[in-house]
Amino acid sequence: RVMIESISTLTPKDKDILRNSWAIVSKDLETLATGIFEMIFEQAPDAKLMFPFMMKDQRSGGDKEKRSTEFTFHALRFIQVIESVMQCIDSPDGLEPLFRNLGQLHGRHQEQLGFRSHYWSVFAECTLYHFRKSMRGDKRRYCIRSSTKAKLTPSEIDSAIILWREVLRVMIDRMNAGLEENNKIRKANRDIIDHQDEEDPNYHPTPKDAKHHHDSVNRRHELSVIVPDFFIRRASDEISLEAIDIASRRSS
Template structure:
């Protein structure tokens, strides 16, 4: 089942109760408090900047001197990103309520393209870096009151997170395109939902295809050059922190 949404975006994926349970369990591990959220956000942004050094131009208020993770600006930006993920988990029952927020976020990124050199394919890097770090924190042993996730649960959670992030990015992308088109006066409102590929139901995946999706992004609306992204290829030391 998919919610109908207006305009050019495909409907939100409708998670069943078990899928919601898996997502919420994963979030209880990776984002249960501000410390965990900061760790997830800063690690993800560090990876993004390693993969795309040019993306640093989007944050002129940051000083990249090797100690940027310790700065207030870096931590603030990392928390803002994680709060988007948190909003998705908190609104699993009404994901369409995020449409306006994500559309506005996309429009702000459209303005960044002209002012700071934002590129659309950054979202592909963002997606893969988030997925990598979500798995990292789910795999990492913890001493919380919540139990450790099994390997099968982690595999399932990663597939569900990928679907959620694609839906989120798609809506940001639409806002981004609207902003660019509005400034050029060429926005096409004739596109319909049927022209977009729907998000698949989890049961449509075999276990092997689920694992394969953890390794590469099959959404070809983004640059294929990141399909086999190595998150740490630019780092001298790729060990866990």
């Protein structure tokens, strides 16, 4: 099994495998991206809660063309992260800030939209599935051994998938580090607020705080036609439990 500690530890052979396999799978980025995105929602339906265009009430019809455009736009954003890795594969120093920022962004999504870290694992597995599918289906495949156009053997496809799995694992590890960093900052901020509450028992949440919580709850309940109620309840409970507990302590 190939194990890499970071993008910078890739060997020249590793990079050749990644470049050649990427040349195959990236020939139609839109199809690749939307296929991965659709599979993510199939495997994790509650992930739809994070995307406003997936939350529109389908009973009203809506603008299907606009919804399709938004779906494609967000799907391409997923795959562009991998594209960034390939663009920086020889000088990966610039990737660390990217991964950290993405992790911090998802930390905020965790609090506001119900992001769960296992979505990254779902993303990785769906990506690997479609990468393998693309390599198997390509009619003019690159031969990893010679970098010439030829049919990839099953073992060469397996080698590419093993390496891509490690690259995705490194990406997720670095993004998760950014997420944990954001969580520590949020916890420190909550501790400060709790300390203020102890010193000032008359302190109450601002109308803006209350409205944000109310809007979040309402938005999740409006999604029942898209996401099974079980997932909505689970996401809502996980997101709101902490806020409700703080609010109840303040009002008591």
